Amino acid sequence: xRSALQAARARTDELFSLLKPEALYERPIRERHxxxxxxxxxxxxxxxxxxxxxxxxxSVNKEFDQLFAFGIDPTNANLPQDHASDWPGVPEIRRYNxxxxxxxxxxxxxxxxxxxxxxxxxxxxxHAETLAYLMHGLPVSMKQPQPQPTLDxxxxxxxxxxxxxxxxxxxxxxERDGEFGWDNEFDAHQVDxxxxxxxxxxxxxxxxxxxxxxxxxxxxSFWSSSAWDWIKxxxxxxxxxxxxxxxxxxxxxxxxxxxxQPNWPVYVSYAEAEAYTRWSGTCLPTEAQYHRAAFGxxxxxxxxxxxxxxxxxxxxxxxxxxxxxxxxxxDAHPQGDSAFxxxxxxxxxxEWTRTPFAPFPGFQAFEFYKGYSADFFDGRHYVLKGGSSxxxxxxxxxxxxxxxxxxxxxxxxxxxxxxx
Numbered sequence: 001x002r003s004a005l006q007a008a009r010a011r012t013d014e015l016f017s018l019l020k021p022e023a024l025y026e027r028p029i030r031e032r033h034x035x036x037x038x039x040x041x042x043x044x045x046x047x048x049x050x051x052x053x054x055x056x057x058x059s060v061n062k063e064f065d066q067l068f069a070f071g072i073d074p075t076n077a078n079l080p081q082d083h084a085s086d087w088p089g090v091p092e093i094r095r096y097n098x099x100x101x102x103x104x105x106x107x108x109x110x111x112x113x114x115x116x117x118x119x120x121x122x123x124x125x126x127h128a129e130t131l132a133y134l135m136h137g138l139p140v141s142m143k144q145p146q147p148q149p150t151l152d153x154x155x156x157x158x159x160x161x162x163x164x165x166x167x168x169x170x171x172x173x174x175e176r177d178g179e180f181g182w183d184n185e186f187d188a189h190q191v192d193x194x195x196x197x198x199x200x201x202x203x204x205x206x207x208x209x210x211x212x213x214x215x216x217x218x219x220x221s222f223w224s225s226s227a228w229d230w231i232k233x234x235x236x237x238x239x240x241x242x243x244x245x246x247x248x249x250x251x252x253x254x255x256x257x258x259x260x261q262p263n264w265p266v267y268v269s270y271a272e273a274e275a276y277t278r279w280s281g282t283c284l285p286t287e288a289q290y291h292r293a294a295f296g297x298x299x300x301x302x303x304x305x306x307x308x309x310x311x312x313x314x315x316x317x318x319x320x321x322x323x324x325x326x327x328x329x330x331d332a333h334p335q336g337d338s339a340f341x342x343x344x345x346x347x348x349x350x351e352w353t354r355t356p357f358a359p360f361p362g363f364q365a366f367e368f369y370k371g372y373s374a375d376f377f378d379g380r381h382y383v384l385k386g387g388s389s390x391x392x393x394x395x396x397x398x399x400x401x402x403x404x405x406x407x408x409x410x411x412x413x414x415x416x417x418x419x420x
Contacts, residue, residue: 001117002108004394005046008124009101011322011392012042015131018144025084028137029410031074036087038131040068043097046104046120053368054116055107060099064088073376074408116368118180125392128322132390133410136241136254146255154263154329158204162197162419163293163342169193170291171303173360174399184373185399187362191288198285198293199416201330201343202351203276205242206262209249211276212238222278227271230407239268240409254325263329265349265414270382270406273352273415282417287355287383287401289418290345294385295398297339305398307338307345313393318347321393327412328389346396349414350384357381357403381405388412 016024016039027034033041044065051057052065059065067088072080108117135143173188174181217237220228230236242260243250249260268276277283285293295303304310308317317336319328330344337343345351356379365374384402387395390412404411 001112001114001121002105005108005117005121005124008121008128008392011128012124012131015128015135018146019135019138020142020144021090023135023138023142024090025087026138026142027080028134029074030079031072031408032134033072033080034082034084034087035131035134036084036090036093037068037071038127038134039090040064040088040093040096041071042124042127043100044068045123047100049120049368050107050112050116051100051104054113057103057107060103061096064093064096074405074410115180119366119369122182122392122395125395128392129388129390129412132254132322132325133412136252137410140256143255148256151258151261153259154261156263156329158201158206158263158329158331160199160201160204160207160330163200163340164197165193165195165289165293165296165340166298167193167195168292168296169301170288170296172288172291172399174397181397181399182372182401183364183366183369184357184359184401186364187360188399189361191291193288193292194420196285196289197419198289198342199418200341202265202349202414202416203273204263204330205239205251205260205266208239208266208268208276209262211279214279216275216279219279222275223271224274224406227275227407230271236409239266239272241267261327261329263331264327265330265344267327267349267409267412267414269409269413270352270404272409274354274406276415277417280417282419284352284354284415285418287353287385290351290353290385291398293340293342294338294345300339303398304339306396307342308336313346313396318344318387319389320347320387320391320396322390324389326389345386347387347389347391349386349388349412350391350402351386352413352415353383353385355383357383357401376403384413 024036025034169190170193171190174185175188241252243252250257251261294307318333327348358377381403
């Protein structure tokens with residue numbers, strides 16, 4: 001447990017090291033805190049959970065404990081109004097962080113609640129992904145120079161055929177068998193899933209461009225009323241990571257711009273994914289349909305731990321665990337296919353479902369973190385499954401659930417279409 005926490009620390013330390021000092025006070029996404037908040041938040045969270053929470057230790061800085069305690073739900077309803085000058089200096093925050101780490105490590109050298117250590121570890125790994133897409137929004141000039149990979153222009157025409165999934169059951173959630181899970185992952189229960197068809201691959205940039213060229217961002221009939229208001233108010237006319245220059249579309253990666261990649265999965269908000277499905281006469285999958293396609297098997301009631309079987313996630317299975325900054329073509333990992341032959345269900349981009357984020361039967365909020373899930377059971381967040389290139393392998397377990405609001409285009413999330 002301690003070694004996993006130390007490895008997670010190393011991952012977030014590396015991310016902060018990629019930024020030039022002035023970048024820490026930037027706010028790349030208007031709905032989020034400035035990056036400086038996350039520099040203090042990761043250590044403050046661990047401290048409030050373990051040092052002050054479990055061991056009741058005296059704080060080195062109570063003001064910082066509170067300042068860096070909680071993030072912001074990314075909605076444009078109440079945009080933060082702070083200024084860079086409102087935040088403490090980097091040296092002061094780094095001293096605070098170093099003292100907290102020393103105190104927490106002393107606590108864990110004697111006895112530590114394994115559940116709390118796991119919470120601290122996975123919380124940090126989730127924020128490593130948050131930091132990645134925050135950093136993505138910064139100008140390249142604010143990042144330390146990095147070698148750029150050579151990208152071959154992949155212009156193959158990928159046939160994104162539909163795969164028929166027979167009726168069956170899907171097990172959502174996990175058993176209370178002593179293994180770790182976040183509170184929203186419990187309890188395990190079975191859901192009957194009628195037959196349906198689902199695309200073999202996620203919708204690609206090339207496919208989404210067809211929707212755009214057909215006037216998708218100009219036709220209100222494809223959008224919910226709130227999404228259409230958002231499109232018009234913010235002047236949104238294309239996916240967030242696309243760039244139009246000199247008559248051609250390009251793609252903004254973490255450390256530069258590359259030619260348009262037609263076979264990468266498109267990354268969009270829920271609202272944009274939903275609009276595409278309305279245009280194409282399809283719909284997004286439910287959480288249960290995703291599970292059936294990902295973990296079920298023809299002629300069997302058994303369900304796999306991962307789409308490919310029971311082996312722990314490895315590089316041959318998909319694009320995840322921070323091995324790459326960017327997506328890969330949607331057909332890049334056939335060894336990660338499910339038993340039904342559906343590809344790319346884990347890694348290379350989270351997958352939107354049309355299931356509102358809600359508690360499973362038997363839900364019990366964490367006593368030490370009551371608001372982790374419960375604060376978002378509001379009907380305004382949707383479940384995502386699968387993971388992206390920046391998602392830690394430990395978070396790829398079958399029961400893990402991510403969630404976001406529909407008008408949030410910043411995450412590494414795509415989708416595939418379903419016909420019922």
